[in-house]
Amino acid sequence: MTTKTSDSPLPWPPAAEQLPPHLRLMGIAAAKWVVQPVYVLAKLGAADHLAEEELSTAALADRLKVRCDPLRRCLRAAASVGIFRETEQDHWALTDTADHLRTDAQMSLRDFTVLLGEAPMWAPFGHIMDVMRQDTPAFDAVHGQPMYAHLAEDDELARTYHGAWSSLTEGVMRALTTAYDFSRFATIADLGGGDGTALRILLATHPQLRGILMDLSHSGEIHQGADRAFEERLRTVSGRLPDDVPPGADAYFLKNTLHCLSPDLVLQTLRRIRSEMTRPEQRLLIVEGVVQQGNGFDWSKLMDIEVMVNNGGREHSLEEWRTLLSQSGFRLTSAREVLHPQWLLEAEAA
Structure with a gap:
């Protein structure tokens, strides 16, 4: 099993001391740009596939039966707020936060995330x-x-x-x-x-x-x-x-x-x-x-x-x-x- 990386402090929504007020408000108003990519990754079960090993975008896309480019972009957006992590080799790993998207996690939030994102x-x-x-x-x-x-x-x-x-x-x-x-x-x-x-x-x-x-x-x-x-x-x-x-x-x-x-x-x-x-x-x-x-x-x-x-x-x-x-x-x-x-x-x- 791969070692999960610990989360860095999440910059979402950006703290007042990190960004000027107008950018903080933009971050909150644009929350769907984070929420829906995370929903997609939860619905697809990306965390379950990454629980045992890091995978390249191409390998993960093949397992999930989706296109490689949009998958990479959703993973990148999620990783920017501490959910999943990209390695230098375009491989992806779980963080402590992403671990809760596993179906069998002790306090799984997979269904919770999917529920709120369903149409x-x-x-x-x-x-x-x-x-x-x-x-x-x-x-x-x-x-x-x-x-x-x-x-x-x-x-x-x-x-x-x-x-x-x-x-x-x-x-x-x-x-x-x-x-x-x-x-x-x-x-x-x-x-x-x-x-x-x-x-x-x-x-x-x-x-x-x-x-x-x-x-x-x-x-x-x-x-x-x-x-x-x-x-x-x-x-x-x-x-x-x-x-x-x-x-x-x-x-x-x-x-x-x-x-x-x-x-x-x-x-x-x-x-x-x-x-x-x-x-x-x-x-x-x-x-x-x-x-x-x-x-x-x-x-x-x-x-x-x-x-x-x-x-x-x-x-x-x-x-x-x-x-x-x-x-x-x-x-x-x-x-x-x-x-x-x-x-x-x-x-x-x-």
Whole structure:
């Protein structure tokens, strides 16, 4: 296996001290010149081919079944911001950053990168101005239906979507299992749990737990290939928030689900969950970003644009979460950052 080169500080977007302000703004405005070449390289699987050995442009182009010249130019653009590295002999190698584009990387961002670059996800951003003037997600306007309805009809995009969040979910959930005591619960319901990654990790680390995985009907195939012990402890049900909440769970768990909903739908969802929480020991657990005050970089401020354009959703500050929970009959009992930028909010029935 080749030795990955460590990344130099990325000059993208260019820091204020590196370039005059007008060039820094140009770098930010022209981000697509970097984003889409990296998307292409991720989609083609370039990092998988470079994981074992450095390859010439010609050799890599032959493996990827693409033209040599545009491949070189995309690699060159990506290398200019620390993703991949060109050797003196027109050969290419992975950097630490490019290593995360491998399909089998521990925290693979291959599907995440592909998802954001795919045409159905990219096109709505060309209509962001419409969101300024009308209360309709740009995705709905472009595709004629909400994003999750589109995913239900597009198997390839749905697989990429679930793959994009599964790898990131694994990191967050492993941190969460050490930061929070799940041993007090017998049953946990993951509402909008996607491909079941979060529940799979919780059940693997907490043998006493049983799980209920609720998502759209197509998610019932999620845990195929799991061992029988896991199968016996996990029940899948079809449902859609805010209407469908399975009864009887000791904890109701939502990870990056509520930010896809409008504030009105968030309130409806929380109130529906509250109606199922009739025992004092039951808890609501929410894993979401929490928007920070001030002008500093905050991932949640950027994710907020993604859910605004594609879902009509929003990210919330801690005070906004406290208000939403209070208006739904909950009391926020704790809030902590688990793994940046994800926080865990715990609430009980008020």
